[in-house]
Amino acid sequence: MSFRTPLGTVRGLGSAKSGTGHWWSQRLSALALIPLTLWFGVSVLQMSHADYTTVIVWMHTPWVAVLLSLFLVTLLYHAYLGVQVVIEDYVHTEWLKLASLLLIKAACILLGAAGVFTALRVAFGA
Amino acid sequence: MATTDNRPLSPHLTLYRWQITMTMSILHRVTGVALAVGSILLVWWLVAAGIGPEAFEQVHWILSSVVGQILLIGWTLSLYYHLCNGVRHLCWDAGWGFEIKTFYITGYAVWAVTLILTAATLWVAYAGGAP
Numbered sequence: 001m002s003f004r005t006p007l008g009t010v011r012g013l014g015s016a017k018s019g020t021g022h023w024w025s026q027r028l029s030a031l032a033l034i035p036l037t038l039w040f041g042v043s044v045l046q047m048s049h050a051d052y053t054t055v056i057v058w059m060h061t062p063w064v065a066v067l068l069s070l071f072l073v074t075l076l077y078h079a080y081l082g083v084q085v086v087i088e089d090y091v092h093t094e095w096l097k098l099a100s101l102l103l104i105k106a107a108c109i110l111l112g113a114a115g116v117f118t119a120l121r122v123a124f125g126a
Numbered sequence: 127m128a129t130t131d132n133r134p135l136s137p138h139l140t141l142y143r144w145q146i147t148m149t150m151s152i153l154h155r156v157t158g159v160a161l162a163v164g165s166i167l168l169v170w171w172l173v174a175a176g177i178g179p180e181a182f183e184q185v186h187w188i189l190s191s192v193v194g195q196i197l198l199i200g201w202t203l204s205l206y207y208h209l210c211n212g213v214r215h216l217c218w219d220a221g222w223g224f225e226i227k228t229f230y231i232t233g234y235a236v237w238a239v240t241l242i243l244t245a246a247t248l249w250v251a252y253a254g255g256a257p
Contacts, residue, residue: 027219030212037209048251052179059175079162086155115169118176
Protein backbone atom coordinates (compact mmCIF):
# COMPACT_ATOMS: atom_id res chain seq x y z
CA MET A 1 0.00 0.00 0.00
CA SER A 2 1.31 3.41 -0.98
CA PHE A 3 0.66 6.65 0.83
CA ARG A 4 1.58 8.69 -2.21
CA THR A 5 -1.00 10.73 -4.11
CA PRO A 6 -1.37 9.84 -7.81
CA LEU A 7 0.33 13.14 -8.71
CA GLY A 8 3.15 12.33 -6.32
CA THR A 9 3.57 8.96 -7.98
CA VAL A 10 3.68 10.48 -11.45
CA ARG A 11 6.26 13.08 -10.42
CA GLY A 12 7.50 10.24 -8.42
CA LEU A 13 11.19 10.29 -8.15
CA GLY A 14 11.97 12.66 -5.29
CA SER A 15 14.44 15.51 -5.14
CA ALA A 16 17.16 13.51 -6.88
CA LYS A 17 14.93 13.24 -10.01
CA SER A 18 15.99 9.67 -10.60
CA GLY A 19 14.75 7.91 -7.48
CA THR A 20 17.11 5.43 -5.91
CA GLY A 21 18.81 4.58 -9.21
CA HIS A 22 22.05 6.43 -8.48
CA TRP A 23 22.29 5.07 -4.95
CA TRP A 24 21.68 1.51 -6.10
CA SER A 25 24.18 1.72 -9.00
CA GLN A 26 26.84 3.04 -6.61
CA ARG A 27 26.26 0.13 -4.20
CA LEU A 28 26.25 -2.54 -6.92
CA SER A 29 29.41 -1.20 -8.57
CA ALA A 30 31.03 -1.08 -5.11
CA LEU A 31 30.11 -4.71 -4.52
CA ALA A 32 31.51 -5.76 -7.90
CA LEU A 33 34.69 -3.79 -7.27
CA ILE A 34 35.56 -5.74 -4.10
CA PRO A 35 36.65 -8.94 -5.90
CA LEU A 36 37.81 -7.11 -9.06
CA THR A 37 40.06 -4.70 -7.12
CA LEU A 38 41.50 -7.46 -4.95
CA TRP A 39 42.28 -9.50 -8.09
CA PHE A 40 43.89 -6.52 -9.85
CA GLY A 41 45.81 -5.44 -6.75
CA VAL A 42 47.26 -8.88 -6.09
CA SER A 43 48.17 -9.29 -9.78
CA VAL A 44 49.96 -5.95 -9.94
CA LEU A 45 51.71 -6.58 -6.63
CA GLN A 46 53.00 -9.92 -7.92
CA MET A 47 54.40 -8.06 -10.93
CA SER A 48 55.89 -5.18 -8.96
CA HIS A 49 59.41 -6.46 -9.71
CA ALA A 50 58.58 -7.94 -13.10
CA ASP A 51 59.80 -6.69 -16.48
CA TYR A 52 57.82 -5.47 -19.47
CA THR A 53 57.49 -8.92 -21.06
CA THR A 54 55.90 -10.41 -17.93
CA VAL A 55 53.25 -7.66 -17.89
CA ILE A 56 52.49 -8.14 -21.60
CA VAL A 57 52.27 -11.94 -21.22
CA TRP A 58 49.87 -11.37 -18.32
CA MET A 59 47.72 -8.99 -20.40
CA HIS A 60 47.80 -11.53 -23.24
CA THR A 61 45.89 -14.09 -21.17
CA PRO A 62 42.24 -14.12 -22.33
CA TRP A 63 40.60 -14.13 -18.89
CA VAL A 64 42.93 -11.33 -17.77
CA ALA A 65 41.72 -9.20 -20.69
CA VAL A 66 38.10 -9.89 -19.71
CA LEU A 67 38.59 -9.17 -16.00
CA LEU A 68 40.78 -6.14 -16.71
CA SER A 69 38.12 -4.63 -19.01
CA LEU A 70 35.37 -5.29 -16.46
CA PHE A 71 37.54 -3.84 -13.69
CA LEU A 72 38.24 -0.64 -15.63
CA VAL A 73 34.62 -0.07 -16.66
CA THR A 74 33.27 -0.75 -13.15
CA LEU A 75 35.99 1.35 -11.52
CA LEU A 76 35.43 4.38 -13.73
CA TYR A 77 31.63 4.06 -13.45
CA HIS A 78 31.93 3.94 -9.66
CA ALA A 79 34.42 6.82 -9.69
CA TYR A 80 32.05 8.92 -11.81
CA LEU A 81 29.07 8.24 -9.52
CA GLY A 82 31.16 9.18 -6.49
CA VAL A 83 32.77 12.33 -7.86
CA GLN A 84 29.37 13.38 -9.23
CA VAL A 85 27.91 13.42 -5.70
CA VAL A 86 30.91 15.36 -4.38
CA ILE A 87 30.51 17.99 -7.10
CA GLU A 88 26.75 18.23 -6.55
CA ASP A 89 27.35 18.71 -2.82
CA TYR A 90 30.03 21.38 -2.97
CA VAL A 91 29.70 23.25 -6.28
CA HIS A 92 26.69 25.55 -6.11
CA THR A 93 27.25 27.76 -9.17
CA GLU A 94 24.96 26.19 -11.74
CA TRP A 95 27.11 26.54 -14.88
CA LEU A 96 30.25 25.49 -13.03
CA LYS A 97 28.49 22.45 -11.61
CA LEU A 98 27.22 21.41 -15.04
CA ALA A 99 30.62 22.01 -16.65
CA SER A 100 32.43 20.00 -13.94
CA LEU A 101 29.98 17.10 -14.24
CA LEU A 102 30.35 16.98 -18.03
CA LEU A 103 34.12 17.22 -17.76
CA ILE A 104 34.32 14.38 -15.22
CA LYS A 105 31.96 12.25 -17.28
CA ALA A 106 34.00 12.84 -20.44
CA ALA A 107 37.23 12.07 -18.59
CA CYS A 108 35.86 8.80 -17.19
CA ILE A 109 34.55 7.68 -20.58
CA LEU A 110 37.87 8.59 -22.23
CA LEU A 111 39.92 6.71 -19.60
CA GLY A 112 37.61 3.71 -19.81
CA ALA A 113 37.74 3.61 -23.61
CA ALA A 114 41.54 3.97 -23.67
CA GLY A 115 41.99 1.29 -21.00
CA VAL A 116 39.59 -1.26 -22.50
CA PHE A 117 40.99 -0.65 -26.00
CA THR A 118 44.52 -1.28 -24.71
CA ALA A 119 43.46 -4.41 -22.83
CA LEU A 120 41.80 -5.85 -25.96
CA ARG A 121 44.55 -4.71 -28.34
CA VAL A 122 47.26 -6.45 -26.29
CA ALA A 123 45.04 -9.51 -25.78
CA PHE A 124 44.44 -9.83 -29.52
CA GLY A 125 48.17 -9.59 -30.01
CA ALA A 126 48.86 -6.28 -31.75
CA MET B 127 16.62 31.11 -5.11
CA ALA B 128 17.52 34.09 -2.94
CA THR B 129 15.10 33.16 -0.16
CA THR B 130 17.00 29.99 0.66
CA ASP B 131 20.26 31.79 1.35
CA ASN B 132 19.79 32.24 5.08
CA ARG B 133 18.45 28.82 5.88
CA PRO B 134 20.38 26.99 8.57
CA LEU B 135 22.74 24.41 7.18
CA SER B 136 23.29 20.96 8.57
CA PRO B 137 25.64 19.55 9.75
CA HIS B 138 26.96 22.32 11.99
CA LEU B 139 30.58 21.33 11.81
CA THR B 140 31.73 24.26 13.95
CA LEU B 141 29.31 23.33 16.73
CA TYR B 142 29.80 19.59 16.95
CA ARG B 143 32.28 18.07 19.34
CA TRP B 144 34.85 16.26 17.25
CA GLN B 145 34.27 12.53 16.87
CA ILE B 146 36.29 9.93 15.05
CA THR B 147 33.20 8.94 13.08
CA MET B 148 33.09 12.36 11.36
CA THR B 149 36.72 12.11 10.36
CA MET B 150 36.13 8.63 8.97
CA SER B 151 33.13 9.84 6.99
CA ILE B 152 34.97 12.73 5.32
CA LEU B 153 38.04 10.53 4.75
CA HIS B 154 35.85 8.13 2.78
CA ARG B 155 35.14 10.97 0.37
CA VAL B 156 38.70 12.26 0.31
CA THR B 157 40.13 8.82 -0.42
CA GLY B 158 37.42 8.21 -3.02
CA VAL B 159 38.36 11.36 -4.92
CA ALA B 160 42.07 10.51 -4.54
CA LEU B 161 41.44 7.07 -6.02
CA ALA B 162 39.45 8.58 -8.89
CA VAL B 163 42.51 10.73 -9.68
CA GLY B 164 44.66 7.61 -9.28
CA SER B 165 42.66 5.87 -12.00
CA ILE B 166 44.31 8.28 -14.47
CA LEU B 167 47.68 6.81 -13.50
CA LEU B 168 46.34 3.27 -13.71
CA VAL B 169 45.09 3.76 -17.27
CA TRP B 170 48.29 5.62 -18.17
CA TRP B 171 50.37 2.65 -16.95
CA LEU B 172 48.19 0.25 -18.93
CA VAL B 173 48.21 2.31 -22.12
CA ALA B 174 52.01 2.69 -21.84
CA ALA B 175 52.31 -1.10 -21.63
CA GLY B 176 50.21 -1.31 -24.79
CA ILE B 177 52.37 1.24 -26.64
CA GLY B 178 55.69 -0.51 -26.03
CA PRO B 179 58.74 -1.13 -23.82
CA GLU B 180 60.09 2.46 -23.99
CA ALA B 181 56.82 4.07 -22.89
CA PHE B 182 56.43 1.43 -20.17
CA GLU B 183 59.96 2.03 -18.85
CA GLN B 184 59.28 5.76 -18.81
CA VAL B 185 56.21 5.28 -16.58
CA HIS B 186 58.18 2.99 -14.29
CA TRP B 187 60.98 5.54 -14.09
CA ILE B 188 58.52 8.25 -13.02
CA LEU B 189 56.82 5.92 -10.54
CA SER B 190 60.11 4.93 -8.93
CA SER B 191 61.01 8.58 -8.26
CA VAL B 192 60.45 9.93 -4.75
CA VAL B 193 57.27 11.77 -5.75
CA GLY B 194 56.01 8.68 -7.57
CA GLN B 195 56.66 6.48 -4.54
CA ILE B 196 54.88 8.90 -2.19
CA LEU B 197 51.89 8.96 -4.55
CA LEU B 198 51.81 5.16 -4.79
CA ILE B 199 51.99 4.72 -1.01
CA GLY B 200 49.24 7.34 -0.59
CA TRP B 201 47.07 5.55 -3.12
CA THR B 202 47.70 2.18 -1.46
CA LEU B 203 46.55 3.61 1.89
CA SER B 204 43.55 5.30 0.24
CA LEU B 205 42.56 2.11 -1.57
CA TYR B 206 42.58 -0.06 1.54
CA TYR B 207 40.81 2.58 3.59
CA HIS B 208 38.10 3.13 0.96
CA LEU B 209 37.73 -0.62 0.46
CA CYS B 210 37.40 -1.43 4.19
CA ASN B 211 35.22 1.55 5.02
CA GLY B 212 33.19 0.83 1.87
CA VAL B 213 32.39 -2.63 3.21
CA ARG B 214 31.37 -0.89 6.46
CA HIS B 215 29.06 1.35 4.42
CA LEU B 216 27.56 -1.66 2.62
CA CYS B 217 26.86 -3.27 6.02
CA TRP B 218 24.99 -0.12 7.08
CA ASP B 219 23.05 -0.22 3.81
CA ALA B 220 22.04 -3.78 4.67
CA GLY B 221 20.81 -2.47 8.03
CA TRP B 222 23.61 -3.82 10.20
CA GLY B 223 25.89 -2.02 12.63
CA PHE B 224 23.95 1.06 13.70
CA GLU B 225 24.53 0.75 17.46
CA ILE B 226 26.88 3.47 18.67
CA LYS B 227 29.23 0.90 20.17
CA THR B 228 29.34 -1.03 16.89
CA PHE B 229 30.07 2.23 15.02
CA TYR B 230 33.24 2.67 17.02
CA ILE B 231 34.30 -0.99 16.92
CA THR B 232 33.93 -1.22 13.13
CA GLY B 233 35.57 2.20 12.78
CA TYR B 234 38.70 1.16 14.64
CA ALA B 235 38.64 -2.20 12.82
CA VAL B 236 38.75 -0.33 9.48
CA TRP B 237 41.87 1.55 10.65
CA ALA B 238 43.53 -1.64 11.89
CA VAL B 239 42.87 -3.63 8.71
CA THR B 240 43.88 -0.67 6.52
CA LEU B 241 47.22 -0.30 8.28
CA ILE B 242 47.93 -4.05 8.32
CA LEU B 243 47.12 -4.47 4.61
CA THR B 244 49.15 -1.37 3.68
CA ALA B 245 52.14 -2.60 5.70
CA ALA B 246 51.86 -6.07 4.13
CA THR B 247 51.64 -4.58 0.63
CA LEU B 248 54.65 -2.32 1.18
CA TRP B 249 56.59 -5.27 2.59
CA VAL B 250 55.90 -7.34 -0.54
CA ALA B 251 56.61 -4.42 -2.85
CA TYR B 252 59.86 -3.24 -1.24
CA ALA B 253 61.32 -6.33 0.37
CA GLY B 254 60.16 -8.45 -2.56
CA GLY B 255 58.99 -10.86 0.11
CA ALA B 256 56.24 -12.48 -1.93
CA PRO B 257 54.97 -15.31 0.27
